[in-house]
Amino acid sequence: MNHRVSGANAATINFTMTHYKSDTVDKWLDCMQQSLQLVVSSDPTVAMIGIKTGGVDVGKHLHKALNMVEPLGELNISFYRDDFSTIGLHPVVGPSQVPFDVDNRHIILVDDVLSTGRTVRAAMNEIFDYGRPSKITLAVLVQRDGHELPIRADVIGHSMHIPEFEHVSLDAETMSVTVGKRSE
Amino acid sequence: MRNHDPQFNQFGKLHHFLTLDGLDKETLTGILDAAEGFTGVNDKKIKNVPLLRGKTVANLFFENSTRTRTAFELAAKRLSADILNVDLVTSSTKKGESLLDTLRVLESLQSDMFVVRHSDSGAADFIARHVSPSINVINGGDGQHAHPTQGMLDMFTIRRHKGDFEKLCVVIIGDILHSRVARSGISALVTLGTGEVRVVGPQTLMPADVETLGVKVYRSIDKALQGADVVMGLRLQNERMTSATIPSSGEFYRTYGLTPERLKLAKPDAIVMHPGPTNRGVEIAGSVADGKQSVILEQVTFGIAVRMAVMSIIMGHGEAVREAEQAAS
Numbered sequence: 001m002n003h004r005v006s007g008a009n010a011a012t013i014n015f016t017m018t019h020y021k022s023d024t025v026d027k028w029l030d031c032m033q034q035s036l037q038l039v040v041s042s043d044p045t046v047a048m049i050g051i052k053t054g055g056v057d058v059g060k061h062l063h064k065a066l067n068m069v070e071p072l073g074e075l076n077i078s079f080y081r082d083d084f085s086t087i088g089l090h091p092v093v094g095p096s097q098v099p100f101d102v103d104n105r106h107i108i109l110v111d112d113v114l115s116t117g118r119t120v121r122a123a124m125n126e127i128f129d130y131g132r133p134s135k136i137t138l139a140v141l142v143q144r145d146g147h148e149l150p151i152r153a154d155v156i157g158h159s160m161h162i163p164e165f166e167h168v169s170l171d172a173e174t175m176s177v178t179v180g181k182r183s184e
Numbered sequence: 185m186r187n188h189d190p191q192f193n194q195f196g197k198l199h200h201f202l203t204l205d206g207l208d209k210e211t212l213t214g215i216l217d218a219a220e221g222f223t224g225v226n227d228k229k230i231k232n233v234p235l236l237r238g239k240t241v242a243n244l245f246f247e248n249s250t251r252t253r254t255a256f257e258l259a260a261k262r263l264s265a266d267i268l269n270v271d272l273v274t275s276s277t278k279k280g281e282s283l284l285d286t287l288r289v290l291e292s293l294q295s296d297m298f299v300v301r302h303s304d305s306g307a308a309d310f311i312a313r314h315v316s317p318s319i320n321v322i323n324g325g326d327g328q329h330a331h332p333t334q335g336m337l338d339m340f341t342i343r344r345h346k347g348d349f350e351k352l353c354v355v356i357i358g359d360i361l362h363s364r365v366a367r368s369g370i371s372a373l374v375t376l377g378t379g380e381v382r383v384v385g386p387q388t389l390m391p392a393d394v395e396t397l398g399v400k401v402y403r404s405i406d407k408a409l410q411g412a413d414v415v416m417g418l419r420l421q422n423e424r425m426t427s428a429t430i431p432s433s434g435e436f437y438r439t440y441g442l443t444p445e446r447l448k449l450a451k452p453d454a455i456v457m458h459p460g461p462t463n464r465g466v467e468i469a470g471s472v473a474d475g476k477q478s479v480i481l482e483q484v485t486f487g488i489a490v491r492m493a494v495m496s497i498i499m500g501h502g503e504a505v506r507e508a509e510q511a512a513s
Binding site: 079080086088089091092094095125126128129130131 | 214217220221222223224225227229230232233235493496497499500501503504507
């Protein structure tokens with residue numbers, strides 16, 4: 001199921017890639033769904049928000065599987081990032097859409113990968129500009145090492161202990177996950 | 185080469201926003217995409233984003249324009265920047281201070297961005313060449329030359345309603361000669377690959393070399409409107425006319441006014457645009473300006489998101505320059 005693939009010329013380039021196929025990723029999603037089922041059954045007003053773009057892809061699966069009432073919200077956190085002064089404006093992936101009232105509502109915030117925690121911080125800042133939620137539950141497909149802020153997920157599909165330079169990416173089309181060197 | 189274009193900084197990034205001439209399709213599309221993201225800001229209870237917190241934007245208006253100034257002011261505020269409105273029409277320049285001295289004073293007020301409005305063509309370009317390299321300059325309209333943010337908000341409005349530029353026929357009517365809005369609009373439409381751009385107006389209000397911009401010139405408004413997807417009216421710029429270029433505004437309306445009857449010649453779903461302020465009964469009929477096909481007020485709303493996009497893109501590029509300067513000092 002998991003393929004540890006060595007580079008074509010491993011002796012000189014020395015890179016490895018790990019590929020998690022969709023059947024593995026499906027199990028992670030099932031695991032998240034089971035944990036979230038309790039939250040959703042106990043509070044029918046709970047709503048879900050995905051962080052663009054990976055969090056929306058994961059959110060779509062969970063939102064459907066959990067049969068949620070409110071439509072899935074989408075956050076584009078480009079305008080809330082803390083690295084504007086070093087990187088400038090990030091590519092913008094469409095406007096945020098939160099089609100329900102956030103005030104006093106339990107929000108399930110979904111992202112594909114949690115590493116530094118900076119994206120989640122930005123997303124929470126943005127959510128509070130929509131209103132004051134009663135609670136935010138953070139659900140991520142993959143929680144990896146590299147935390148820089150005191151932010152941890154409540155619901156985790158899979159935990160990874162990998163070096164900081166390795167990059168985790170979700171392919172939304174096949175719902176598969178690749179871990180390897182960041183592609184330039 | 186980008187190096188010779190004063191709009192780009194030493195890293196090859198868009199640093200000033202002075203004209204749409206010379207900007208490629210990718211740059212224009214990037215601005216439109218960013219603006220699309222900013223339209224969502226209006227849906228929030230707190231309608232601003234923290235992007236430009238701690239930055240100062242100075243509105244330098246050497247020519248009066250309430251609507252453009254307030255649009256820039258609101259855009260800067262929505263980005264959480266501090267905004268300084270400097271009324272230069274009635275101030276020190278009148279007392280004999282040179283433009284460069286005025287600039288030095290404003291630089292000393294620790295501004296990060298200047299939005300410049302001036303009645304002379306080339307004023308924003310001049311200022312961009314002489315300010316400290318860490319300051320970003322936006323042209324808010326200079327003489328008959330350019331009004332690039334208006335051009336971009338027009339493109340945004342067209343894209344929102346009509347999508348793909350390649351399939352579109354756009355007609356621009358009226359005072360092309362004095363209109364910086366027309367010049368910026370034509371430039372962007374051509375760069376974005378618009379199927380057909382037509383201009384129509386009295387010969388006295390048509391620039392001599394207008395065909396070289398990539399447009400088709402029409403004498404008859406009825407012919408120009410046939411099959412149009414987008415109809416753009418322009419304000420008759422009486423204040424810029426130094427000689428008698430048209431017999432009278434009534435005569436202009438009879439020959440080139442956008443009436444309900446004429447609008448029927450365009451496609452049934454054509455949109456009507458105008459940069460404002462509109463002269464009803466001169467270039468456009470009141471019933472057309474207020475009609476179903478009019479998107480004139482939407483243009484104003486979209487103008488905020490488009491200006492937020494331009495400000496944050498170039499301010500982001502300015503950060504690299506400011507850091508390099510700090511490292512060097």
